[in-house]
Amino acid sequence: MKNKYLVIFEELEAAIYSGKYPANTTLPSENELAEQFETSRETIRKSLNILAQKGYIQKMKGKGSLVLDLQKLQFPISGLVSFKELAEKMGHTSTTFVESFSKQKASPRLAKEMQLNPDDLIWKILRVREINKEKIILDKDYIVEKYVPDLTVDICKNSIFDYIEHHLNLKISFARKEFTVEQPTEEDYQLLDMEGFQAIVVVKNYIYFDNATLFQYTESRHRPDKFRFVDFARRSEL
Amino acid sequence: MKNKYLVIFEELEAAIYSGKYPANTTLPSENELAEQFETSRETIRKSLNILAQKGYIQKMKGKGSLVLDLQKLQFPISGLVSFKELAEKMGHTSTTFVESFSKQKASPRLAKEMQLNPDDLIWKILRVREINKEKIILDKDYIVEKYVPDLTVDICKNSIFDYIEHHLNLKISFARKEFTVEQPTEEDYQLLDMEGFQAIVVVKNYIYFDNATLFQYTESRHRPDKFRFVDFARRSEL
DNA sequence: AAGTGGTCTAGACCACAGC
DNA sequence: CTGTGGTCTAGACCACTTC
Incomplete structure (x- = not known):
């Protein structure tokens, strides 16, 4: 400082x-x-x-x-904020369940989406987020293994961001986010408390390091009634 | 320039x-x-x-x-961009239908939401946006009359933003946006081609002038399959 | 006329990357 | 060591608001 x-x-x-x-x-x-x-x-x-x-x-x-x-x-929840930071800000009790955790070769579809070499390994992590006893968010993380080699289940139970920033000392620089609304998949119904909702909010997140390399792709799937995104935007003058 | x-x-x-x-x-x-x-x-x-x-x-x-x-x-559609600018950027043919257009006293609910005096008049405008022959977006605009006195149906058919910025020469400075997903109302079903969708994306927009006065509240209701929001966010360092 | 924020300058020193 | 971007300075002029 x-x-x-x-x-x-x-x-x-x-x-x-x-x-x-x-x-x-x-x-x-x-x-x-x-x-x-x-x-x-x-x-x-x-x-x-x-x-x-x-x-x-x-x-x-x-x-x-x-x-x-x-x-x-009010306050913008904009920018790159992790689930954990967010839940804490809101003062909610939250739990994270790591549903699956593996290291594998990227599928062709993913390799293309993340612009990887065909033999790059990626971590594939499936996490369910529970807030106030309801399973509301499904996070699917794909992280390039060569940049973040020593991931563990314990780290995933807490914050992956925190680990990357404070333990590996890598700088997260920018991200491209995309919001859409889709039909829930079988997986969504199985892992989340969907309560009859027939839509799911999908936030796709492409996250880049300081040196402009893409190292993580995250798909966050939110139950629609619990999704809210606030943005404070200044009018650009051009 | x-x-x-x-x-x-x-x-x-x-x-x-x-x-x-x-x-x-x-x-x-x-x-x-x-x-x-x-x-x-x-x-x-x-x-x-x-x-x-x-x-x-x-x-x-x-x-x-x-x-x-x-x-x-790709390109962020973020910031404050009007429907018209957006449709043109995407190269779509689009039409705007002005469903209703009136000047009235603000309802208590709205007056509170917009922090108005109880006797302030507001324009209330209902517009349906059609893209590629489908009615996809319902825009509900509430504009403080004393700041934008001479609104007409013709202006609403085009861009209200354009009118405010280039003809009235008022500077739009910033906005607070809020995204949620809700149950469609009767009005949504009547005015839009909902095609069986049971959710609607609601974008609430509070728009402020240069001098930090709120002059417009807009609620944009999008059919969920046609909604997409892209954001490019830099990690704030604090 | 005085005070405000907006732009621009010409220089300085620093931390970091790369040879 | 050199070159890069990051910070900081002390001053200048401008456009705008207020009196």
Whole structure:
């Protein structure tokens, strides 16, 4: 935590949460903040841009940086967030069941979808997520073995993301997500508490490392009544 | 279009599309680009950051800016994109039917959801979107009348966004989107070609101006088989 | 006219990759 | 060691808002 602009961003974020800068007031001007934090204006601007991008403030030319109402806007569950992080944020009791766990050669279909060499091995993991005693999510993970060689069932019971980021020290950089709604398969009916629902929300996730290599493909299948995705989007100017 | 960093972004974007910078090669270094475009490195960095945010490149410390494969990643339909823009991008023939169009006092429920004064008037617009001869999307728009006073049926047949941005010259700034899957209502069955589907994808959209005032609430109801949402997300580092 | 945020500059030092 | 991108600075000018 040494980057000045990140430190300042976090201080301002905390200050907004604490009520030091209430909603519908403006932050001190960029020049004032630069003085307060003993830094240059460009650095302050970097911090403010993160606040804006995350939906804390709205900058207005000639006026100032308006603090937005977090209550009103609620909180985006967007970005790359793992099941575990999410469940904890919501304060739910959750359990993960590892239904199957194996290492195998990629099927031709998968090899194509993940752009693998034909002899690359992949981990194939099937997990069921239970929230409040209901089996609601089916996660199918396909992870390139050569990048994440020492996977175990125990790791899968917790967070694979956590293991990759903190134990292997690999940086997850970006992901492409795709949302669709499909007919449930036999597998869905068998493994989840479908309660008569005849649709399933499928989130396909292609996850990339820092160096732009695809290392994981995840298909998350959610019971439709329990699925909710919130996004905070800024209008791109182009 | 006078901002240097935007001009440079667009040139680089075009160059990537044209094949001048093929996938899996690196762009010229920031110093080289600064020379080429006769500008400072910080300005170049602004342009490159937009490219990265949009998924064109991946920056790697010590190495360079890698051009990503657009074919592989496909294109995100994310952000705030109107139905019309979207249909045109996909190359589909599309029609919009304005089912109803009225100005009225906001219902208590809506007034609360949109944080309005009890005597504010709103436009209420019901539109059905037809793509390839199938009625697939039901759009319910609620627009605060005092911000957009002169709405007409003709405008609704085209793009309301377009009207607001280019004719009223108001700046749309950000939106909060929420995706859920629900049971279709009677209205859905009546107005859309539901073909036996028993679920509907509901996208709730709260749209804000530049000055952080909420001016429009839109509920877009999609037939589940025709719904697809793609997102390109960078891992936030916090 | 004074204050605000938006852009741009020319330089500096750092951490990291690769030879 | 050199070259890369990442951070930071101190200043400048501009467009916009407010008085």
